[in-house]
Amino acid sequence: MNKRSFKYILPFTLLFGVMLSCKVTKTYNRPDIIATGLYRDGQTNDTTTIAAMPWQKLFADTILKSLIQEGLNNNLDLKTAVQRILEAQATLQQSKAAFYPSLSGNVGVTRSKQSSAGLNYPAGTIVNTLTTTYQAGLTTSWEADVWGKLSSTKRAALAGFLQTDAAKRAVQTQLIADIANNYFTLLALDRQLEITLETLKNRIKDVETMKELKAGAVVTGAAVVQSEANRYAAEVSIPDLKRSIRETENALDILLSRPPGPVNRGSLATQNMAAELQAGIPTQLLTNRPDVQQSEYAFRAAFENTNVAKTYFYPSFTITASGGLSTLQLKDFFVNSIFYNIVAGLTQPIFNQGLNKARLRTAQAQQQEALNSFQKTLLVAGQEVSNALYAHQTALEKQDARGKQIIALQKSVEYTQELLRYSSATNYTDVLTSEQNLLAAQLSGVNDRLQELQAVVNLYRALGGGWH
Template identity: 50%
Template sequence: MKIHSFKQILLLIGTSALLFSCGTSRQFQRSTVETEGLYGAVENTDSTTIATQPWEELFTDPFLKNSITEGLANNPDMQIAVQRVLEAEAYLTQGKAALLPGVSARASQNYTRNPESVYPNGPRDVTSYQLGLEASWEIDIWGKLRSSKRAAYANLLATDAGQKAVQTRLISTIAMYYYQLAALDAKLEITKQTVANNIDLVETMKVLKESGLVTGAAIVQSEAARYAAEVTLPDLDQQIRETENALSSLLGRVPGPVERGSLSEQEINSTLAAGIPAQLLDNRPDVMQAEFQVMQAYELTNNARAYFYPSLTLTASSGFGATELDELLDPSSFAANVIGGLAAPIFQKKANVTRLKVAETKQEAALQNLKSTLLQAGQEVNNALSLYDNSEKKMVLRDSQLEALKKSVEYTQELLSFGSATYTEVLNAQQSLLGAQLSQVNDQIQQLTAVVSLYRALGGGWR
């Protein structure tokens, strides 16, 4: 009869709770953020994008591929990101376990000495023993625990997206440092060749002086031009050393040389395609992370809202109790009880109101962060596309400039040998050629940087 009454009470509590729980937990809907026109003046209706191309296919240089592989395996920031994912997985496991009953074992010995005035004829010293299990289960009738579990899952997704963001950033940074090294190598070779040419020019000036075509000033000026070029070699060596050390740090190794190819060997195995802005939501890791953070904040708001409703808890205990140790496990010493309780918040010092208000403000902040991240992504895509287009234009013009300057150097040297040009014209022509050759290297590295920047801006590198 007592068990039957308890079942009726429990059924009544559960039915009432389920009726009241309707509408307390709301289903998350994906954020409707505006992506049209996100790339600015760049219009594109083709969904093809280089973001879906694996980095192993995008980059063709085997030395660069080896560096990226090494960096992904050993870079400390990458390893930290991986550990954060494992941490988020642990919190999700904890969130799932919160839906299950909590069970604990207990064993105790209790000694009591009663006052003689209360027990004049009975035993004053009493020892009791207890051994049993206790279980407590909060029935999630309002979705509070389920919301917490979904928030933990969203946090895992956001953390995983964050790890992907670290990976895309690491790949692009390694590639850019690698290209900078190749560019510095090219500048070093150009400068060394210029120094060699200037040494030859000094000897030519000495011969022309003997012929009376130039004065001693021409020799001195030629030597000065030689040293002006040669003095930049230590700076280039230092830049190479520092860039190698920076790249080594990214690769998770101590400072040292980095094996690499030449700038002329660098090619990008891809057609530049930005796709449509809406694809950023599924391709770019930091955008994905921001959206999952919106989901997490939404579920935490659901969780905070559930605190305004009563909580239903079932507590059960069973075990053995006796005053003699040898009677502890006797079947007659077994006892059990079950308690169902419904506790409703009445006065919580505004704790629940504050919790909900904070959760709602964090949810709105997460939404604004998503919008900000999207705007930043659109800006980076536009910048990278513009940089690539302008670098292509510069390279075409630079080729024409170099062709003209090479002819200028040849013509002035010939004219000088016939006394129809001055030594300053020769020096100016050579200096202009050196500047244009170094600028051409900058143009090449600018174009490579634009491709890598676009690849990262679109979310490439984590697939």
């Protein structure tokens, strides 16, 4: 570049330096979010949490662990989440490339003819109006990141990338919880079916017993009919239990991304979970819960988009250069055919029909929406932890009382049956009531155990476990 060219570029360079000293965008800082007191009960200063425990250690059932691993390998929602990460990664790479100049090359041949009448030459002048131009060159353009537009765009893309990664981890934690909860539901249904089938056998025997007692004039025909109705009341619930088992198996198959079919499983009685449920402190949700992280990254992206919207009010500084070879004779293509030009310019928006103001207002509104969503996500996370902790506590309380209830009802059935055989102090209605109450209590006891297991799973997910 010669001195004359430098004389023209120098003022733009000085102006560019002055512009760099001005700061338009803001630096991101995590907003003040209330994270204390989110658990309602069980507040502690102990930072130990089961969320840090790998899921392989939370579950003791080897069959369940193999199903979870199969789900992590094959689940279609999880695979889709991975593809979204790749999309966001490409967007991030694109935002980084904006810092570098663009470069394009061109090679062309131009054949043109001008009108002799359109040329202002004296009459009789012979001019060649047919020309052929051969040209090859390069063109480059670079926009300086004066006000931080490109930097903010890159940071927004980075936040978007991290958001998709957090979303994938959220899908993973939910998937583990869904597989475990459906598995435990399946075991509970199996146990309820076993109890109902055993009850049905006993009630078939009761019918035969009532027929014998009627033959001995101990009971009337009404007792026989009632015993038969009681038998069918147990039998009619079996198809519904089988249907629920089939539907739960199919739901598990969907999570595992395989066609509907039977699911290998253990038994409810052999299930063991983490003995001590440690929730840590509420602020750990900000780092452990993937959906909370996802929500914060969404806010960061919106924050940076607001920065970008602010930069549109200020001039952009661009440098464009082109050069190459151009000649009218192909044989002279490399002889005195070099050309170039360099353009440095500022573009200041003056009137654009309120576009920049509308862009900024939109970005600010979206930023506030993202902040509200971030706050709500954290509150919901605290609610889920509180619910899971209390569900586990109440499940244990119910199991203790339920065990005593079942023992009392078993004795009640035995006593009323004996009284019916050898005394007139009771009738079959008492036996019927005792048996029905016992079956209901036994089925409810299975639900109590299921609630305990699912409360542990739900607490693990609510705390953000499953992705470490």
